[in-house]
Amino acid sequence: MGVVQILEQYAAGLLHGVAVTLELAILVWIVGIVIGSALGVAQARLPVGIGWITRAVAFVLTSVPTIVLLFWFHYPAQTLIGVQLNPFITSAFTLGLVNIFAVAEIIRPALVSFPSGLIATGKVAGLSRRQILWKIEFPLIVRNVIPALLTLQVVMLQATIFASLISLDEIFRIAQRINAQVYRPVQVYSVLAIFFLALCLPLNAVAAILQRRFRQKLAID
């Protein structure tokens, strides 16, 4: 059985897996970027004590492998609190949590290390606080963090395959089940690799291009 035949025969299953993977990834991206950005800003702007608490949580989360966290939230945590959640919810919660703190760790240093002289120059040129924020700080910080954020989101997309281990029917689990039936690992996992290549390669390329472009244009000295 070739790649085309597998695609034809298992189209419905594969499309379902793709849909679940994309739904999960998009949810993790949105939650991570929105809440993580807000957390990063809070860490940079709020009193040091609050920043340290959230950084300590980030330190713990980044020290535990994502797959261990996923299992922990799926089995022991749910047993402890006496609930049984859909694996999709557990996966979205766990990966979203990891993404939130990872995004915050990109945003916070970008804000903290922002050159104060650029803001001071805005002040003596008569810019209002709002103008300084939207014309100077925001565009520069966005340019600074976008490449790293894109790279992180690619990692989070790839991390969605861990959800297969808690029985979520995302693309990797579907591929495993198809392979169990047809036993064509080269064809099946090649299709899977092409799927991730098609999604991740453009994102990685955009991140690399932006990084190069911004570094050249924004660098002084």
Added chain:
Amino acid sequence: MLRAIHIRKSISDRKILGSVDLDISNGKVTALLGRNGAGKSTLLRCLSLVEFPDAGHIDIDGDTYVFPTPHATVSPWPRVTALFQGLHLWPHMRIRENIFGPLQWQAREYDRAFAKRLLDDFELNNVMDRYPAECSGGQRQRAAVARALILPCQYLLLDEPTASADVEHAHILGTYIRELATRGVGILVVTHMFGFARSIADRIVFMEGGAIVEEGDATLLTAPRSESLRRLVSLH
């Protein structure tokens, strides 16, 4: 008049300024001299209200700001504008936007003939559409100086405006500083170039160790009273 009264400033328990008094008069050019670490740039930043002193007063034409009371919302411009040592051109904007952006965003009027003449003399016309990173160090400095000179103000504070300038451009800058002074602008220039200070300044102020050691007219540089200034003058 822009006045610093008993200004004190420390950073991490290290005294930077110790009770400094300085007046910047309208229509006069004051050159602030001193060795590295004397406190000149900190004093300039305090006078421009982007850095707040620990104690003392800053008085701008009768409006007094008493420190350490916070004045986070104080906007120095249109009364005071400044060029800081790091130049701080906004790297994501072209030179044109760096110079004229602040005026356009606020729909402020400025002397267009003066600006055109200054850009010609500073040889900036061919770099107006470049980003700062695409310009030489001298061009970046002239662009930053042009931004400060074109912004209409009553007091202009310039921190080492000739640091990357060649002799010709330093001379041209000196003529513009004198022209602005004749229009009534009070100007403070921090510089290490004694010849430049002598040629533009009505008053010379010498700082050391966070304090003003001596001040006077240009003859101060030919007959300094303090040993430290005498030693520096002998090296020029």
